[in-house]
Amino acid sequence: MNQSASEITVTPARDYGNEMGQGWPGVVALAPGELLSSWLHRLAMANGVPPQYFGQVLGVAGGDWSAKLDRDLPGRILKLLVERTRLPAEDIDGLALHRDPLARLRLRQITGSGDARTSTARVNRLQYCPACLKEDRAPFFRRGWSLATRVSCFRHGCRLRDHCPACGGGIAPARQNRLLPQHFCVWCDADLRHPTLPAEYDVQRLERLIDDLLRMHVAGHGRHGKTSLPAMLGAACFAFNGEPTSISRLPHRVRYVLFRQLADGMTPLQKRSVRPAIDLWTRIALAAPKHSDLVASLSAEITSQITPGSKTRSRLPDLADLQQVIVRLHSNRRTSLATAMPAN
Ligand SMILES: [Zn+2]
Ligand SMILES: [Zn+2]
Numbered sequence: 001m002n003q004s005a006s007e008i009t010v011t012p013a014r015d016y017g018n019e020m021g022q023g024w025p026g027v028v029a030l031a032p033g034e035l036l037s038s039w040l041h042r043l044a045m046a047n048g049v050p051p052q053y054f055g056q057v058l059g060v061a062g063g064d065w066s067a068k069l070d071r072d073l074p075g076r077i078l079k080l081l082v083e084r085t086r087l088p089a090e091d092i093d094g095l096a097l098h099r100d101p102l103a104r105l106r107l108r109q110i111t112g113s114g115d116a117r118t119s120t121a122r123v124n125r126l127q128y129c130p131a132c133l134k135e136d137r138a139p140f141f142r143r144g145w146s147l148a149t150r151v152s153c154f155r156h157g158c159r160l161r162d163h164c165p166a167c168g169g170g171i172a173p174a175r176q177n178r179l180l181p182q183h184f185c186v187w188c189d190a191d192l193r194h195p196t197l198p199a200e201y202d203v204q205r206l207e208r209l210i211d212d213l214l215r216m217h218v219a220g221h222g223r224h225g226k227t228s229l230p231a232m233l234g235a236a237c238f239a240f241n242g243e244p245t246s247i248s249r250l251p252h253r254v255r256y257v258l259f260r261q262l263a264d265g266m267t268p269l270q271k272r273s274v275r276p277a278i279d280l281w282t283r284i285a286l287a288a289p290k291h292s293d294l295v296a297s298l299s300a301e302i303t304s305q306i307t308p309g310s311k312t313r314s315r316l317p318d319l320a321d322l323q324q325v326i327v328r329l330h331s332n333r334r335t336s337l338a339t340a341m342p343a344n
Helices: 016-020 036-046 051-058 065-071 075-085 089-093 130-135 201-218 229-235 252-263 275-306 319-331
Strands: 237-240 243-246
Touching: 036 051, 036 065, 051 065, 051 075, 075 089, 201 229, 201 252, 201 275, 229 275, 237 252, 252 275
Parallel strands: none
Antiparallel strands: 237 243
């Protein structure tokens, strides 16, 4: 080398901690409606850590570490995430499902050893819409998909799915041991976005009614405790592998058939179900055909009031009547839903 020592300039690298503080280099924005575990998997990958190992970074053991955090996000981990990502605590906390009024109806996450050949690994209850994942820039899992009462996508009209279309394994993004987006099967690398069949109209109609009723419950228009709407829906037992099983433990294909049967007027509920729970499912199924009429009628009524230049002005909506309908729809087990919803 001809260079003299005086020509070489050495600049000490500034301490990473001084530059970055305690923050992680990769910060991922929270997607609307995203499940906490889904965001954590994306956060892990943005920082070069496959999701399977990110539980150790957070101090949570087990292959289902992120599903545990969905249901119980300890304060110390929330604090750590806030420090490392500098995102607002309430935004991160809002992704989790703890203090969840619909907890009774969330799909149970049953995960196994991580070996795709074992039956336990194949019954992971995480469902998704392939069309939604296809539209996502960074595929993510929605909170709404974790409800057992959801069997289709309201946006795309297709059925949800809770297994890999290639190998049949459960959806387990927490077990991904490589830096791959969440739309790849962790067991066989297949693309999970293979389309599903369209959902039938009657099935979606029933599903929408239940979803609307649950929204009213979350909004505070309902009973609490054992007679609440989610508790009653979750208390019913359906036949699965010869055993009476709650809807939150059923695979998607069984729940879809169940909705199909209910929409057809059948009541495939087990006799071991408590009687009010059977009545509630039956009444909701009976009311479903009238639900869209009620929504259309209300929508037309409201629209006619706000449309400028509307020639025909119908009478003003009676909000007291509407409130009564909502209350009766939501919680009164003694009043038939069918009579509570006039077929307009
Ligand atoms: Zn969709
Ligand atoms: Zn697979």
